[in-house]
Amino acid sequence: VIGDPLYDPYSDALHRLELFHEAGDFQVVIDEAAAMEPIWQLSPRLHYLAGTAALEFMEVKKDLDILMTPIGGGGLLSGSAIVARHLDPTIRIFAAEPIGAADTAASFAQGHRVTDWHPDTIADGLRAMVGKVTFPIIQDLVDDVLTVSESAIKRAVNLVWENMNMIIEPSSATVVAAIMETPKLFAGKKVGMILSGGNIDPKLFPHLPAVTDD
Numbered sequence: 001v002i003g004d005p006l007y008d009p010y011s012d013a014l015h016r017l018e019l020f021h022e023a024g025d026f027q028v029v030i031d032e033a034a035a036m037e038p039i040w041q042l043s044p045r046l047h048y049l050a051g052t053a054a055l056e057f058m059e060v061k062k063d064l065d066i067l068m069t070p071i072g073g074g075g076l077l078s079g080s081a082i083v084a085r086h087l088d089p090t091i092r093i094f095a096a097e098p099i100g101a102a103d104t105a106a107s108f109a110q111g112h113r114v115t116d117w118h119p120d121t122i123a124d125g126l127r128a129m130v131g132k133v134t135f136p137i138i139q140d141l142v143d144d145v146l147t148v149s150e151s152a153i154k155r156a157v158n159l160v161w162e163n164m165n166m167i168i169e170p171s172s173a174t175v176v177a178a179i180m181e182t183p184k185l186f187a188g189k190k191v192g193m194i195l196s197g198g199n200i201d202p203k204l205f206p207h208l209p210a211v212t213d214d
Contacts, residue, residue, distance in 0.1 A: 051079030053194050058087050065189040070174045070196050071095035071104045071145060072126035074134030080194060081141035095138070095145045096174035098123045098153060104130040104138065105145040122150055122204065125171030125197065146185075152177035157200070161208055169199045 053076065054067060067084045069077045077095050084091050097104050101119035113135045119127040130138065138145075156176035160168050168176075172195040179186050179193075200208070 050076040051081075051083040053196075054080035054083040055087075057192050057194065058084060061190075061192055062088075063190060064088070064091055064192045066092045066094060066186065066191045067194070068094040068096060068175045068178065068191065069194040070123070070126055070171050071097045071130065071138075072101075072171065073128040074104065074130045074138055076194065076196055077142065078134040078137040081137060085141050092143045093141060094178070095142055096178040097145055097147050098126055098170075098174060099147040099149055101126050102145075102147045104135075105147050107135060108139065108142070108145045111139075121170075122153055123170040123174055125169060125199070126174065146178040146182060148174050148177035148181055152181050154204075156180060157205060160195075167198050167200060167208055168195050169197050170204075172196045172198070 053069075057067070058064065067080065069080050071077045077093075081093050084093055095104065098119075098121035100121035101117070101123065103114045103117035103119070106117070107114045107130055113130060113132065115129065117129060121127060153170045153173045156173035157168060157170060159180070160166055160173065160176060175193040175195065179191065202208075
């Protein structure tokens with residue numbers, strides 16, 4: 001398990017991730033991205049920076065069978081998928097998404113980006129729709145998008161606290177929840193989970209000692 005990396009747009013990691021991209025077939029996606037969404041006009045390669053999470057993870061753990069991240073807008077997932085596939089073409093890549101914000105799962109199943117969805121989930125960091133830039137990459141590189149229940153997300157937050165003494169936000173907890181709800185898929189596998197943050201509403205988890213209203 002690894003947390004968020006430091007995002008430095010001038011770092012060596014960005015250059016390395018750009019080289020990973022050049023090994024793929026995503027140039028058309030990137031060229032078109034600049035005209036699609038304002039944030040990508042600043043840098044249509046921002047998802048490379050999110051991919052540093054997978055880069056750091058897989059440089060430490062070189063024998064993973066599966067890599068899994070949460071999915072909201074898709075930056076973390078698409079960047080991680082580009083890196084993971086480059087480092088290990090055999091690795092399986094999964095995303096975890098709340099069932100109440102499962103536009104990516106629906107898009108993945110239907111073969112096109114779903115644009116009409118009204119998210120309703122405790123995982124507020126994953127309420128964004130999957131992006132125009134990121135979805136084609138997810139289609140090409142990700143094995144599956146797993147949906148998880150709200151109850152499983154809450155149990156996962158508590159499980160990580162009780163066993164690791166670490167607070168993770170509901171959005172992060174989706175990856176743990178996916179394993180809890182589909183254990184056979186992961187049985188006997190070496191699974192890497194990217195936990196994407198620890199921002200949490202104390203009103204939802206008042207029993208966690210490190211969470212206060214201050």
